[in-house]
Amino acid sequence: MAPKHKDFLSKELPAKLRTLQGNQAPNFGLMTAHHMVEHLIFTTKSLAKRRGEPEGEPNKSQVYFRKFMDAGCPFEHRPKEDATLNELRTENIEEAIKILEEATEKFYDLFESNPTHKSYNQMTGEFNLAELELFNYQHGRWHLYQFGLIEEFATVNV
Numbered sequence: 805m806a807p808k809h810k811d812f813l814s815k816e817l818p819a820k821l822r823t824l825q826g827n828q829a830p831n832f833g834l835m836t837a838h839h840m841v842e843h844l845i846f847t848t849k850s851l852a853k854r855r856g857e858p859e860g861e862p863n864k865s866q867v868y869f870r871k872f873m874d875a876g877c878p879f880e881h882r883p884k885e886d887a888t889l890n891e892l893r894t895e896n897i898e899e900a901i902k903i904l905e906e907a908t909e910k911f912y913d914l915f916e917s918n919p920t921h922k923s924y925n926q927m928t929g930e931f932n933l934a935e936l937e938l939f940n941y942q943h944g945r946w947h948l949y950q951f952g953l954i955e956e957f958a959t960v961n962v
Contacts, residue, residue: 826897866929876959877942
C-alpha cells in the first residue's frame with residue numbers, strides 16, 4: 805500500500821471534490837461534477853471485485869488495459885459520439901462524495917483483510933493492490949484536472 809496514494813484517495817480527493825457544485829460543468833467532457841463523482845464510485849467499487857478467473861492468454865481488451873497501466877495510466881480526453889450521461893443515483897454531490905469515501909474505505913479494508921487479493925474481470929484482466937491503487941490515484945487526479953482542481957496531469961512512472 806502506497807501511503808501517498810491512500811492519503812490522496814482517502815483525504816485529498818474528497819476534500820477537493822467538496823469544492824465543486826453538483827451541476828458544475830467540466831473543462832472538457834460531458835459529465836457534471838455530480839456525474840463524475842458517481843463515476844468514481846462505480847469505478848472504485850467495480851475494479852476491486854473478482855468476477856471470474858483468467859482463461860488462458862489475455863484478450864485484446866486486457867492486453868490494452870495492461871499496457872495502459874504499465875505506461876502509468878496516461879488518461880486523455882477522447883470524445884465519444886452519441887455519448888449520454890447516466891441517470892444520477894444519489895440526491896446530491898455531497899451524498900455521492902460520502903459514498904465515494906465509503907467505497908474507498910471498503911477498497912482498503914478488502915486488501916487489509918486479504919493482502920493477496922487480486923481483482924479480475926473480462927475487460928481489464930487481473931490486478932493487485934498496488935496496481936489498482938495506482939489506477940484509482942491516476943483516475944481521481946484525471947477527473948480533478950477535468951474540473952480544474954489541479955493544474956497539471958501527467959503519467960506516473962511505474
